[in-house]
Amino acid sequence: MSDATADDQEVEEKKPSKLPLIIGVVLALAGGGGGFFAVQSGMLGGGAAPAEEEAADAQAEEQAAADAATEPLPDVSFVEVPQLTVSLGPKSQARHLRFRASLEVPRKYASEVESILPRVQDVLNSYLRALEPRDIEAPGALVRLRGQMLRRVKLVAGEGRVRDLLVLEFVLN
Numbered sequence: 001m002s003d004a005t006a007d008d009q010e011v012e013e014k015k016p017s018k019l020p021l022i023i024g025v026v027l028a029l030a031g032g033g034g035g036f037f038a039v040q041s042g043m044l045g046g047g048a049a050p051a052e053e054e055a056a057d058a059q060a061e062e063q064a065a066a067d068a069a070t071e072p073l074p075d076v077s078f079v080e081v082p083q084l085t086v087s088l089g090p091k092s093q094a095r096h097l098r099f100r101a102s103l104e105v106p107r108k109y110a111s112e113v114e115s116i117l118p119r120v121q122d123v124l125n126s127y128l129r130a131l132e133p134r135d136i137e138a139p140g141a142l143v144r145l146r147g148q149m150l151r152r153v154k155l156v157a158g159e160g161r162v163r164d165l166l167v168l169e170f171v172l173n
Contacts, residue, residue: 079113081100081124084121086128094137094173096172100167100169104164
């Protein structure tokens, strides 16, 4: 019986060691910390140090401001589109849409665009009357409507004659 108790004691004494697990965790933490330091300091990844990046950004902003200050403004003219009042359908929360806009045109085409203003007014009026109430009242609708109106005005005026459409008034009442 004494042999059986000796075998039990040997089995109990041979528990697996936790030393390899502890060494593995310590090495993993050290490796992660070292990698983080190498990337942050710029030794790896090809990036510049944060101070160098800030200096480069500041220099680029100064250069852009200097370029913008010396660059002449485009030679444009603004042609006012007469105010439009459009009646909205019975399903709309509002009864009327009051719309006023201005067209940004190259100065050399200003007189040509002014001569076709009745046609521009007609295309804008037709487009606005064809809209559903949900098209006008939706969030962000003005941006989409502006793009659609600009496209139609460019078709009427001809290629290169209208640069932009500026919405001056868009009132639902």
